[in-house]
Structure formats: C-alpha cells, structure tokens
Amino acid sequence: MIRGYALENGALVALPRAGAGAVWLDLAQPGEDERALAEDLAGLPLPRAEEMEEIEISSRLYARGETAVMTAILPARTEDAQPVMAPVSFVLTPDRLVTVRHHAPRAFETFPDRATRGDMAFDGAGDVTVSLLEAVVDRLADILERLGGEIDTISRGVFSSEATVSRDFQDVLERIGRKGELASNIRDSLVTLDRLARFLGQVLARRSAGKDLRERTKTLSRDIRSLLDHAGFLSQKITFLLDATLGMISIEQNAIIKIFSVAAVMFLPPTLIASIYGMNFQHMPELGLPFGYPMALGAMVVSAILPYLYFRRRGWL
Numbered sequence: 001m002i003r004g005y006a007l008e009n010g011a012l013v014a015l016p017r018a019g020a021g022a023v024w025l026d027l028a029q030p031g032e033d034e035r036a037l038a039e040d041l042a043g044l045p046l047p048r049a050e051e052m053e054e055i056e057i058s059s060r061l062y063a064r065g066e067t068a069v070m071t072a073i074l075p076a077r078t079e080d081a082q083p084v085m086a087p088v089s090f091v092l093t094p095d096r097l098v099t100v101r102h103h104a105p106r107a108f109e110t111f112p113d114r115a116t117r118g119d120m121a122f123d124g125a126g127d128v129t130v131s132l133l134e135a136v137v138d139r140l141a142d143i144l145e146r147l148g149g150e151i152d153t154i155s156r157g158v159f160s161s162e163a164t165v166s167r168d169f170q171d172v173l174e175r176i177g178r179k180g181e182l183a184s185n186i187r188d189s190l191v192t193l194d195r196l197a198r199f200l201g202q203v204l205a206r207r208s209a210g211k212d213l214r215e216r217t218k219t220l221s222r223d224i225r226s227l228l229d230h231a232g233f234l235s236q237k238i239t240f241l242l243d244a245t246l247g248m249i250s251i252e253q254n255a256i257i258k259i260f261s262v263a264a265v266m267f268l269p270p271t272l273i274a275s276i277y278g279m280n281f282q283h284m285p286e287l288g289l290p291f292g293y294p295m296a297l298g299a300m301v302v303s304a305i306l307p308y309l310y311f312r313r314r315g316w317l
Contacts, residue, residue, distance in 0.1 A: 002027050002034040005112065010122055012115035024109065024128050025098045042098045044089055044235055047071065052087035060087075060192070061199040068092045068203045072192040074105040074136060078143050081178060085185050090129060090196070092203065097125045097132075111135040126209050129200070130216050137223055143186055143229055151237055151276065151298055152181055158245055169249050176245060178240045187231040190224055197221040262311055269303030 003026045004018030009125055018025055025038050027046070039046050044064055052071050060071040061219065069091050084103050089158065091098040101108065112133055114120060122128050151281040201217040226240065277296050286292045 002030055002038065005113070005116070007122055011120070012112065012122060012128070013023060014112070014116055015221055015254055022295075023096055023122075023125050024132075026095065026112075027098065027100045028104065028108075030100065030218040031104050038098050038100075041096060042093055043067065044091075046098065046100050047089045047090060049053075050102070052089050052102075055084075057195065061195060063203065066207075068200070069203055070196045072196045073189045074101075074103075075109075075140075075143065075182075075189055076105045078101045083182060083185060085189070087144075090132075092125060092206065096123055097129050099132075105136065105139070107132070107139045123213075126207070126213055128206055130213060130220065131199065133193070133200075133220055134216070135207070137220060137227065139177050140186060140190060140193075141223075141227055143182075144227060144234065147179060147182060148184070148230075148234055150175075150243065154179070155237075155241055158241065158248060159258065168247060169252070173242075176238060176242050178236070180242070183231055183234045187235065190228045191233060193226065193309060194221065194224045197224055205243050219296075258316070262308075262316065265306050266307045266311075269307065270300035273300050273303060 001016050004022035005012045005024040005026075006015055006016035006021045007023050014023070015022055018041075020041060020042070025041065027034060027038055030038065035046060047069060054060065056299070062069055069089060071087050071089045073085055074088045076086070085227055086101070086103040088105065089100040091100070099108070114135075115122070115128075115131070120131060124129065154172065158172060197217060197220050201214065201221065204214055204217055273296060277284070286295070289295070
C-alpha cells in the first residue's frame with residue numbers, strides 16, 4: 001500500500017493517488033509497482049526488507065547525493081503479548097520524504113490524522129520528517145510511561161502484605177519477563193532513533209535548513225536521550241523486581257521445607273518409643289502392666305508435644 005500527502009497552505013492533504021505532487025510518500029508493505037513509482041519519484045532505489053534489517057551503521061544511515069537514507073527500529077502492537085519490532089526507512093530528498101515499512105507503528109496512523117486536520121503547519125519535506133519523528137518519540141514516551149505504571153503494579157503485588165501462598169509467582173515471573181523484553185526493545189529503538197536524529201541534524205545543517213528546524217532536531221535528540229535514561233532506569237527496576245521475586249520464591253520454599261523439618265523432628269521421639277515397644281523380645285516388663293498400652297501412647301504424645309512447645313518458644317514456628 002502507498003499513501004501520498006501533499007502540502008496545501010502549510011497543511012498536509014491526503015492525495016487520492018500518489019504522484020509527483022506528494023511531499024510525503026508512505027509505503028507500507030509495498031508491491032513492486034508501488035516501489036517502482038516511489039523509486040522514480042525519489043530518484044534512487046529504496047531499501048528492501050533484507051537491507052533494512054542490517055545492523056551496520058553504514059547500512060542504516062547514509063547519503064547519496066542530496067538524498068539521505070535513514071533507518072530506525074520501531075515497535076508496533078506493544079499492547080499485545082508479542083510486540084512487533086521492525087525497521088522503518090526514512091528517505092529524505094530535498095523536496096520529498098519517502099517512508100518504507102513492513103509493519104504498522106502507531107505513530108504512522110495518528111500523525112497523518114493530526115496533520116491532515118490542520119492542527120500542524122509544515123514548510124517542506126524536512127519539516128514533515130522532523131514532525132513525524134517527534135510523533136514517533138511521543139509514542140515511545142507513552143509506551144515507557146505505561147510500562148512504568150505496569151511495573152509499579154507488579155511491584156506492589158510482589159511486596160504486598162498478603163500471605164505469600166496466595167501469590168502466583170509463575171505468573172509474576174512471566175509478566176516481569178514480558179515487561180523486561182519490552183523495555184529492552186524500546187531501548188534498542190531509542191538507540192537507533194538517537195543515531196538517526198544526529199545524522200538528520202547533520203543533513204539539515206548541510207542543506208542550510210532554517211534555524212527553527214535545526215533547533216527542533218536538537219530538541220528531538222535531547223528528548224531521545226532523556227527517554228534512553230528513563231528506559232535504562234526501568235530496566236534496572238525490572239532487574240531488581242526479578243531478583244526480589246526470585247527471593248520471595250526462595251523464602252516460600254524455605255518456609256515449606258522448615259515445616260517438614262519441624263514435623264520430622266516432632267515425630268522422631270514418638271517413632272523411637274513405638275520402635276522400642278514394637279520389638280519382639282519375650283521379657284519386656286512394660287508389656288505385662290495393665291496400663292502399659294495407655295502409658296506408651298501418653299509417652300508418645302508428650303514426646304511430640306514437648307518439641308513443638310520448644311520450637312514455638314524459640315520462634316521457629
């Protein structure tokens with residue numbers, strides 16, 4: 001699919017059909033015909049999916065003449081159990097922006113809606129690029145904010161004063177693992193965006209772009225770095241929460257083992273008494289006593305109660 005947008009009185013206007021008048025071409029899982037049209041308008045071959053996946057900086061950020069090709073990793077479907085992380089390429093020519101993607105980041109849906117309502121004013125392809133990246137960074141900030149709230153919810157559950165046996169630690173560990181993976185993915189995305197923003201700043205400086213646009217690019221870089229710091233903080237919090245949960249599991253297991261150990265010690269003296277009077281010797285004086293059987297039972301009960309009282313006094317139960 002290919003969507004085209006043109007500038008009209010400073011606002012983005014969706015075109016019924018992408019063509020030479022478009023200032024922004026958005027290619028989502030493009031077919032060969034759509035790719036050929038965009039390449040003809042951009043004046044160079046667009047990155048393909050396998051090229052976008054390459055991790056070398058020289059493969060993600062480079063310039064060909066007056067055209068800058070920039071690729072970043074962006075998340076999609078972050079509310080699902082399995083978020084999608086995939087590259088998005090931004091091809092910026094002096095008069096046109098072409099984006100190539102094979103998934104659906106939320107910013108690519110919300111940004112055109114806002115821009116076509118007239119809420120934003122643009123002055124060329126560079127302005128559209130910076131505004132789109134600002135929308136992407138805003139979306140990542142929202143994801144981190146939601147992630148922080150979910151981590152706090154898990155933390156309150158782990159450290160609540162309720163009985164330990166009432167907690168499903170397997171579910172807690174699975175939730176922590178998913179949040180840790182999401183935080184790692186967002187951090188990776190921010191790293192690629194940070195490099196992209198610095199490269200874009202150099203491109204705009206070489207093109208002698210307006211001071212306001214260059215300042216917005218610097219602000220964008222600062223915002224990304226602050227989000228990187230916050231993502232690092234959340235990762236550390238997740239690591240602490242994971243260690244604490246494993247510690248809680250260990251405490252619960254130790255409590256169970258302690259109960260079995262105390263029970264074994266309590267039943268050891270009665271077992272000894274029963275073993276003695278269970279021997280088949282002919283001359284055992286107690287066997288002839290009228291109250292020998294009740295006496296043996298009483299001794300067994302007392303020998304079990306005394307260790308119990310001792311453990312309670314020492315605070316082991």
